[in-house]
Amino acid sequence: MAVQEIRAFNRFYTNLIGALDYSKHLYTPYTLTESRLLYELAHAPRTDAADLRVELSLDAGYLSRLLTKFERDGLVGRAPSERDSRRQRITLTERGREAAALLDERSREAVGTLLSRVEPERRAELTEAMRTVRDILGAERSGPPRHDGPVLREPVPGDLGWIVQRHGAVYAAEYGWNGEFEGLVAGIVADFARDHDPLLERVWIAELDGGPVGSVMCVRDDAPEVRGSAPHTARLRLLLVEPGARGHGLGERLVSAVVEFARAAGYQELVLWTNDVLAAARTLYQRAGFTLVGEEPHHSYGADLVGQDWRLPLREEAVISQDGPGSGQREETGR
Numbered sequence: 001m002a003v004q005e006i007r008a009f010n011r012f013y014t015n016l017i018g019a020l021d022y023s024k025h026l027y028t029p030y031t032l033t034e035s036r037l038l039y040e041l042a043h044a045p046r047t048d049a050a051d052l053r054v055e056l057s058l059d060a061g062y063l064s065r066l067l068t069k070f071e072r073d074g075l076v077g078r079a080p081s082e083r084d085s086r087r088q089r090i091t092l093t094e095r096g097r098e099a100a101a102l103l104d105e106r107s108r109e110a111v112g113t114l115l116s117r118v119e120p121e122r123r124a125e126l127t128e129a130m131r132t133v134r135d136i137l138g139a140e141r142s143g144p145p146r147h148d149g150p151v152l153r154e155p156v157p158g159d160l161g162w163i164v165q166r167h168g169a170v171y172a173a174e175y176g177w178n179g180e181f182e183g184l185v186a187g188i189v190a191d192f193a194r195d196h197d198p199l200l201e202r203v204w205i206a207e208l209d210g211g212p213v214g215s216v217m218c219v220r221d222d223a224p225e226v227r228g229s230a231p232h233t234a235r236l237r238l239l240l241v242e243p244g245a246r247g248h249g250l251g252e253r254l255v256s257a258v259v260e261f262a263r264a265a266g267y268q269e270l271v272l273w274t275n276d277v278l279a280a281a282r283t284l285y286q287r288a289g290f291t292l293v294g295e296e297p298h299h300s301y302g303a304d305l306v307g308q309d310w311r312l313p314l315r316e317e318a319v320i321s322q323d324g325p326g327s328g329q330r331e332e333t334g335r
Contacts, residue, residue, distance in 0.1 A: 016114070028102065028103055028106065030099075030103065033056075033058075033066070034066060034069075034070075035103050035107075036056060037052065037056065037063075037066055037070075038070075038075070038092075038096070038099060038100045038103055039100065039103065039104070040052055040055060040056065041076065041090060041091070041092050041096065041100065042092060042096075042097065042100035042101075042104070042158065043158065043162065047089060047090050047091060048081045048087045048088060048089055048090070049063065049064075049067065049078075049087065049088040049089075049090055050087055050088075052090065067090060070096065073095075074093055074095045074096070075092065075093060075095055075096035075099055076090050076091065076092055076093060076096050077090075077091050077092075077093055078090055078091075079091070101161075104165065108165070108168070108169065111169075112172065112179075115172065115173070115176075120176035123173055123174070123176055124173075124174055127173045127174065127243070131243060131244060134244075150206060150207065150208045150213075150245070150248045150249075150250050150253070151206070151207050151208075152204045152205070152206055152207075152253060152254065152257055153204070153205050153207055154203075154204075154205070155203050155204075155205050156205075159203075159205050159212060159215075160189050160192070160193055160203070161189075162212055162215075163185065163189055163203075163215045163238060163240070164182060164185050164186045164189050165182075166212075166215075166240060166242065167181070167182060167185040167238065167240055168181065168182030168185065170240065170242065170243065171301070174243070175277060175301075175303065176302065176303065177301035177302060177303060178301055178302035180300065180301045180302065181300070181301040184301075185238060188217070188237055188238060189238075192217065192219065196219065197220065199265065200220050200231055200234075200265050200267075201217075201218060201219045201220055202217070202218050202261055203215065203216070203217045203218075204216050204217075204254055204257050204258075206241065206245070206250045206253070206254060208245050208248065208250070213241065213242040213244070213245035213250065214239075214240055214241040214242060214245060214250045214251070214254055215238055215239070215240050215254070216236065216237070216238060216239045216240075216254040216255065216257065216258055217236070217237040217238045217258075218234055218235070218236060218237075218258045218261055218262055218270075219234065219235050219237060220233070220234060220235075221233040221234060221235035221271060230266060231265060231266055231267050231268075232267065232268045232269070233267065233268065233269050233270075233271060234258075234262040234265070234267040234269070234270045234271070235270070235271050235272060235273075236255070236258045236270060236271070236272040237272070239251065239254060239255065239281055239284075241254070246280075251280070251281070251284045252284055252287065252288075255284050255285065255287075255288045256288065258270065259288055259289075259312065259314075262314060263314045267314055268313070268314055268315050269311060269312065269313050269314055269315075270290075270311070270312040270314055271309065271310065271311050271312075272285065272290070272309075272310050273307060273308065273309055273310075274307075274308050274310065275305045275306060275307055275308065276295070276305070276306040276307075276308055277305060277306075282308070282310075285310050288312065289312050290310040290311060290312045291310065291311055291312070292308055292309070292310055293309050293310065293311045294308070294309040295307065295308050295309075
């Protein structure tokens with residue numbers, strides 16, 4: 001019975017995602033295997049040919065033919081691996097990155113269309129069921145677990161795009177938020193990429209088992225007219241931990257990294273804006289010492305929400321006595 005159920009599910013799902021005619025399904029010239037290879041080249045931290053073969057479970061000869069085709073089409077370049085000169089490192093060309101971005105966009109549109117047919121209150125149930133399938137069958141497929149512990153690192157090329165894509169996908173799956181939110185994230189990331197002060201502003205990527213699983217950003221929040229003076233206010237932005245990577249303490253580490261950086265950079269206070277539905281994130285902020293200083297209802301991202309402003313003083317002078325010395329009552333200064 002289990003075999004029959006799995007086969008029935010396979011037939012259902014391959015038909016649902018158009019796997020048998022993937023190029024027609026997404027209006028691209030690439031098969032499902034070619035599309036998956038482009039995705040790995042655009043997102044995987046390791047792109048040696050040998051790593052790609054293992055990750056995609058492809059025959060070495062078949063992978064070589066695919067890469068030869070991609071190279072002939074101007075999508076990839078090959079060079080000796082930095083880790084081992086006997087191995088080939090495969091990288092996307094500019095044309096290859098454009099092809100991968102187009103595939104990613106159309107794939108997200110297709111999934112968005114699929115999710116639009118699911119009632120918002122059942123989306124979390126759907127994603128949890130999919131995660132269960134991956135956890136059970138993935139453990140059998142992957143063999144002994146890897147032991148690359150979680151780390152925080154600087155972003156590398158492709159990470160900023162990953163932040164935008166994963167924010168859009170995760171919040172759509174877990175809260176039903178629409179593309180307006182992904183657009184907001186894209187604007188924040190674009191502003192940072194275009195112009196930021198590396199001494200006062202920074203992005204962290206959380207990595208687990210060799211791949212990105214989280215992010216956070218610290219940016220200067222002072223008004224433009226005071227940017228030439230000493231920094232006063234920093235803003236924590238774009239905290240995210242992938243659902244499958246939760247439980248490793250990465251959220252707390254990311255928040256702590258921002259607090260420590262902001263304090264060392266000389267900021268007087270750290271602020272952030274979030275929504276009341278993000279309960280797990282709010283717990284992290286409270287543990288780090290943030291205090292809720294304001295709330296306001298709003299309709300954004302296709303949902304009715306309550307926005308919240310949180311604040312953390314970083315210097316003694318950022319906290320003043322409300323009733324004078326020795327009163328025991330303390331009041332935070334405004335932003």
